Amino acid sequence: MRRSACACALILVFLTSCSNTTTEAPPPAKAQPLRPMKQAFGSVDGKPVDLYTLTSAKGMEARIMTYGGIVVSLKTPDRTGTMADVALGFDSLDGYLTTHPYFGALIGRYGNRIAKGRFKLNGTEYKLATNNGPNALHGGRKGFDKAVWTGRALPEANGLELTYISRDGEEGYPGTLTTTVTYTVTGEDELRIDYAATTDKDTVVNLTNHTYFNLKGQGEGDILAHQLAIDADRFTPVDSGLIPTGKRQAVEGTPFDFRKPVAIGARIGESDAQLKAGKGYDHNYVLNGAAGTLRKVAEVYEPSTGRVMEVSTTEPGVQFYTGNFLDGSNKGKGGKVYGQRAALCLETQHFPDSPNKPDFPSTMLKAGERMQSTTAYRFSAR
Numbered sequence: 001m002r003r004s005a006c007a008c009a010l011i012l013v014f015l016t017s018c019s020n021t022t023t024e025a026p027p028p029a030k031a032q033p034l035r036p037m038k039q040a041f042g043s044v045d046g047k048p049v050d051l052y053t054l055t056s057a058k059g060m061e062a063r064i065m066t067y068g069g070i071v072v073s074l075k076t077p078d079r080t081g082t083m084a085d086v087a088l089g090f091d092s093l094d095g096y097l098t099t100h101p102y103f104g105a106l107i108g109r110y111g112n113r114i115a116k117g118r119f120k121l122n123g124t125e126y127k128l129a130t131n132n133g134p135n136a137l138h139g140g141r142k143g144f145d146k147a148v149w150t151g152r153a154l155p156e157a158n159g160l161e162l163t164y165i166s167r168d169g170e171e172g173y174p175g176t177l178t179t180t181v182t183y184t185v186t187g188e189d190e191l192r193i194d195y196a197a198t199t200d201k202d203t204v205v206n207l208t209n210h211t212y213f214n215l216k217g218q219g220e221g222d223i224l225a226h227q228l229a230i231d232a233d234r235f236t237p238v239d240s241g242l243i244p245t246g247k248r249q250a251v252e253g254t255p256f257d258f259r260k261p262v263a264i265g266a267r268i269g270e271s272d273a274q275l276k277a278g279k280g281y282d283h284n285y286v287l288n289g290a291a292g293t294l295r296k297v298a299e300v301y302e303p304s305t306g307r308v309m310e311v312s313t314t315e316p317g318v319q320f321y322t323g324n325f326l327d328g329s330n331k332g333k334g335g336k337v338y339g340q341r342a343a344l345c346l347e348t349q350h351f352p353d354s355p356n357k358p359d360f361p362s363t364m365l366k367a368g369e370r371m372q373s374t375t376a377y378r379f380s381a382r
């Protein structure tokens with residue numbers, strides 16, 4: 001009797017310990033897997049807009065909404081661990097519905113300019129919506145930055161998948177284009193963006209993200225003391241309408257040479273025809289290394305806070321833009337006014353006006369094929 005009671009007790013202990021190992025006990029707070037958080041953020045044309053928060057174990061936090069796939073905020077620590085939001089934008093959805101220069105937005109179908117809003121494909125000339133003088137810029141009047149995307153949290157990947165189906169003929173572009181953009185926050189304090197698109201008719205595609213960065217923190221003055229390095233021996237010079245001439249010009253001996261880190265403000269005021277055309281830097285760099293492979297192409301360092309942003313991409317180019325057209329007309333987060341040079345953009349991309357420049361890497365996407373590209377912005381401090 002006693003024996004069997006003992007045996008029962010043992011079995012019970014064994015079973016309890018077994019069940020303890022099989023039922024998932026809540027892991028200690030630190031080891032909690034990070035999961036995207038979703039909240040309502042208003043609506044556009046009756047369509048609900050959601051805001052997703054992605055956090056890294058180290059504390060970086062990205063908030064992205066389904067309207068325009070916009071990066072609403074990006075908080076990263078400085079060298080003392082103090083967090084700041086390094087992306088320009090607005091506190092609420094309303095701000096993004098006013099006229100603004102693509103703060104944080106996904107850009108499509110075609111990032112940057114297409115001259116005169118025209119191009120030929122398979123012998124047919126397509127006329128696009130023009131919205132930048134005579135040219136088409138960033139996808140037209142209602143580009144992907146103004147669409148409400150369908151969002152889906154990816155808990156395992158700590159990501160957010162956004163999908164938008166652009167109808168055949170939208171803004172003048174041929175083909176029904178299905179675009180999927182996945183934002184992921186990795187354990188390396190990286191905001192990774194994976195772009196993919198398919199079409200049912202041959203078309204052109206050039207997808208990017210237009211976040212305006214200020215590593216001191218948004219609204220904290222200009223970015224002229226930020227030090228920048230871009231791994232590019234050449235850039236594509238432009239005409240007065242910021243359309244590439246088609247040449248690839250060596251950066252050597254010009255204010256466009258960022259092969260070694262230089263303060264952005266060091267040469268921006270020089271009398272240089274290209275800087276004049278852009279009112280500062282607003283140029284596409286021909287990135288070194290093999291396009292199609294994810295490689296580090298740029299690094300930004302902000303000396304007063306120690307924040308560092310490293311940019312990696314599979315794209316052949318990057319548009320380096322110094323917020324030349326910011327004019328204080330947008331009242332941003334916390335009532336901050338964004339003046340000229342309040343931020344910089346590093347828009348990874350195919351070259352501007354590629355559909356009219358046979359010599360540039362092709363942006364054509366054939367019916368039934370899938371384009372794919374990746375860009376990652378990695379944050380740290382030193």
Ligand code: GLA
Pocket residue numbers: 101102112137242282319321325345347
């Ligand atoms: C891009 C362009 C700039 C400007 C901004 C938005 O960076 O190259 O010329 O249009 O977008 O204001």
